[in-house]
Amino acid sequence: MNTLISLSAYDLMLAALLVLALAGLSARLHLGITQQLIIAAVRTTAQLLLIGLVLKQVFETAQLPLIALIMLVMLTVAAWEVLSRQKRKIKGWWGFGISGLSLFVSSFLITMIALFLIIKTDPWYTPQYAIPLMGMMLGNTMNGIALGMDRLIQTAWQQRAVIEQRLMLGQTAIEAIREIRHDSMRAGMIPIINAMAAAGIVSLPGMMTGQILSGTEPVEAVKYQILIMFMVTAGTGFGVVAVLHLIAKRMFDARDRLRFDQVLAEKKP
């Protein structure tokens, strides 16, 4: 097996030039993503360098409180990220609460199950496993949750007249948004279902690629990848179910009236 070829700062700058070239093209063609692109690229560089330093420290000491704190920060930021991807602005603390709770179900609980029952690391919080696993779960399930949530709120908003018509005909809130819920569940789950279907044929998943690059036996890497795929799928599914349930519940009041004022933040004039 090869040992890993170390990348120099110069190598990374070459890659950065590609992103800069894209930003230049976008500015010239007025595609409107230049600023977002640059900010995201700077963020990813800074955040990854920082976490690299933090992880180095954490791996050396392996203290539970510190690891728990890191996980909490990751969860909070992910919850925030889910909210910021919504086209319609969700009411502040409540929105943060549901995205946080759904991510907790989708990522934290599933990661714990993997650590305790499947990988059986000793101690369970061994940071080399716990932190990257949790990160991968959050990063992947976050997408599904954000998509499902966005689809539910957007579609319900566009079809509010239909929903009210169904209520007027004596349907319950759950009946009145049944199709929209199905649709949103699909929207949240399609990316991970596609990823499972294409894995190994169209794409080599990132984690497996990383392990192979650093010299792991391919079959070992594949086993880990399958584990991750299943965990991400289960996590995304449970997370989307949770978020759809919580939003749908909140979208109606106890009298089964449609109440977007309980879900959406007021638009600033």
Next chain:
Amino acid sequence: MLKVSEIIINTLAPISFELAAGECLGVSGESGCGKTRLLRAIADMDCVEGLVCFEDICQQDVSGAEWRKQVALLPAESQWWFDTVAPHFPEDGVDFASMGFDDSVLQWQLSRCSSGEKQRLSILRMLANRPRVLLLDEPTANLDAENTRKVEALIADYLQQNNAVAIWVTHNHAQLKRVATQRYFDFTQSAMVSL
């Protein structure tokens, strides 16, 4: 039979009235005056102050869905969520002929129906629940004279046969006189007017 107490719409004085079985109350007023909001309040679609009871049952006594099965609101513009007509209706017991349709109507694509056809279908769909209170928001606004008469006759028959009551919102004064049993509520004066 239907008792509306102290409903507060916009900045108007509280609205109260009582309807006897078989009665149809007319409602008139300029657009934006709160006619639709009054119907929505009675159907329990909005949070509004006031109390609405039907026979011995008040809004809070039953779930929202159960209330609206009895107290049906026909919105000014009907909404449809399946592609064809059939799945919006119960399997039997709907008299399509009463609104001038034959049985092929069940296979119709809603995207091809005119607004008048949809309006007539939506009246049948509402009646399929056998509601006891009909809240009609300009039910004939996009119908021609012949269909308007059909709808007026159908609703009048329904009220008689089912011992039901109706509140009929309309812009048209001639229609108001035809459909209202004895009086109408005029939003401009915020008062009941006898015919």
